[in-house]
Amino acid sequence: MRCRARIPAVRRALFIALFAACSLHAAEVTVSAAASLSDAMTEIAHLYESRPGEKIILNFGASSTLATQIVNGAPVDLFLSADDAQMDRVATAVRVPLLGNRLAIVGAPLAKARRIAIANPEAVPAGVYAKQWLIRRGLWSTVEGKIVPAENVRAALAAVLHGNADTAIVYATDSRLGVVIEDGPPISYPAAVLRNAKNGAAARRFLEFLQSRDAAAIFRKYGFIVK
Amino acid sequence: MSDASIIWFTLRMAALATALLIPPALALGLALARGHWRGKSIVETIVALPLVMPPVATGLILLRLVPREVVFTWRAVVIAMMVMASPFVVRASRVAFEGVPLRYEQIARTLGASEGRVFFTITLPLALRGISSGVVLGFARALGEFGATILVAGNIPGRTTTLAVAIYDRVQLGKDAAAWDLVAAGIIVAFIAIWLSEKLTRRRA
Numbered sequence: 001m002r003c004r005a006r007i008p009a010v011r012r013a014l015f016i017a018l019f020a021a022c023s024l025h026a027a028e029v030t031v032s033a034a035a036s037l038s039d040a041m042t043e044i045a046h047l048y049e050s051r052p053g054e055k056i057i058l059n060f061g062a063s064s065t066l067a068t069q070i071v072n073g074a075p076v077d078l079f080l081s082a083d084d085a086q087m088d089r090v091a092t093a094v095r096v097p098l099l100g101n102r103l104a105i106v107g108a109p110l111a112k113a114r115r116i117a118i119a120n121p122e123a124v125p126a127g128v129y130a131k132q133w134l135i136r137r138g139l140w141s142t143v144e145g146k147i148v149p150a151e152n153v154r155a156a157l158a159a160v161l162h163g164n165a166d167t168a169i170v171y172a173t174d175s176r177l178g179v180v181i182e183d184g185p186p187i188s189y190p191a192a193v194l195r196n197a198k199n200g201a202a203a204r205r206f207l208e209f210l211q212s213r214d215a216a217a218i219f220r221k222y223g224f225i226v227k
Numbered sequence: 228m229s230d231a232s233i234i235w236f237t238l239r240m241a242a243l244a245t246a247l248l249i250p251p252a253l254a255l256g257l258a259l260a261r262g263h264w265r266g267k268s269i270v271e272t273i274v275a276l277p278l279v280m281p282p283v284a285t286g287l288i289l290l291r292l293v294p295r296e297v298v299f300t301w302r303a304v305v306i307a308m309m310v311m312a313s314p315f316v317v318r319a320s321r322v323a324f325e326g327v328p329l330r331y332e333q334i335a336r337t338l339g340a341s342e343g344r345v346f347f348t349i350t351l352p353l354a355l356r357g358i359s360s361g362v363v364l365g366f367a368r369a370l371g372e373f374g375a376t377i378l379v380a381g382n383i384p385g386r387t388t389t390l391a392v393a394i395y396d397r398v399q400l401g402k403d404a405a406a407w408d409l410v411a412a413g414i415i416v417a418f419i420a421i422w423l424s425e426k427l428t429r430r431r432a
Contacts, residue, residue, distance in 0.1 A: 058383060060384075061381070065377070073290065074290065074299060154400065154401045
């Protein structure tokens with residue numbers, strides 16, 4: 001409002017420019033979120049910004065890349081990771097288990113599949129979870145020779161869609177075509193306000209909003225389990 | 228975030244990065260071509276580093292060097308592009324300056340031309356063809372930059388997401404059709420940009 005009062009009678013175009021300049025002074029919360037959350041988070045940020053308050057800056061990427069950015073000093077206020085391991089790498093002030101996910105089988109039933117695509121079971125969380133589940137079910141030794149490791153969970157899904165594998169084990173949020181594995185390992189998406197957040201208070205407010213009923217409805221819409 | 232605005236943003240950033248890069252890159256190219264100073268070979272190696280190292284490694288170094296307020300802004304995009312494009316511009320201008328006969332410059336000096344005048348009327352015009360090709364390559368490198376950009380500028384739609392980052396993002400999310408749209412648009416833009424720059428540099432040379 002102060003910006004506006006300085007120049008009482010200017011053209012509309014100038015007003016718009018001034019408004020843009022004024023709004024730049026509003027607090028900004030920088031949120032780094034796992035790529036798999038991008039649709040849901042974009043929608044939630046939009047909803048949050050429709051009320052007066054902070055502006056949300058969303059940065060998307062693989063959780064490992066996001067953690068590396070934070071560790072190397074990137075100015076992030078809030079971090080939403082796709083697994084606990086990456087969250088453990090960064091210094092947090094407030095940490096909550098925000099969301100859950102489940103595994104799902106896409107394509108032919110496991111017993112009939114000749115080639116089974118999963119994300120790299122040695123490194124990529126989705127693959128690690130899939131291997132854990134197969135071992136627990138006593139299936140690993142029989143399917144091990146049929147496993148086609150993929151770079152990431154999306155590549156595993158693509159392998160089935162393009163006919164390069166008969167079956168893939170992916171996240172339930174990756175595909176609506178999948179059959180959810182009910183007894184799969186617990187998959188957690190933690191959220192945390194970072195210890196050296198520039199806008200700690202604003203980040204906490206947004207984290208509270210992420211735990212609200214409105215945000216939960218959006219997360220559920222994209223297949224996540226709200227904790 | 229529309230495809231057109233992603234491409235427009237990327238073009239603007241690459242053009243700005245190239246423009247900001249030219250003066251220091253030419254100065255360094257000239258110093259490397261003409262000067263005999265200590266540590267020259269070390270500087271030469273440092274200049275070539277972004278070409279040799281994986282872009283992600285350059286990004287990691289930049290993440291440490293760039294001030295915190297600049298990380299995750301469009302300025303970080305420009306810095307990443309400048310660093311990745313610099314080897315092309317510096318090396319091309321060095322070679323171009325080396326190819327300018329010293330005699331012409333000396334003759335100009337004997338006729339009373341100042342150093343500045345010698346540079347702008349003799350050295351630079353004679354080296355321009357070589358420099359332009361380096362600038363075109365540098366601009367092309369900036370347009371397609373990915374590895375360093377995604378680390379130091381992030382992937383913030385509407386703020387720092389460049390063409391290369393947007394394509395990667397869509398592939399990651401399994402939005403193949405949307406990724407292909409950008410790939411097609413990117414090819415067209417690359418064609419136009421290179422064709423235009425070829426045309427501009429031909430006319431001047």
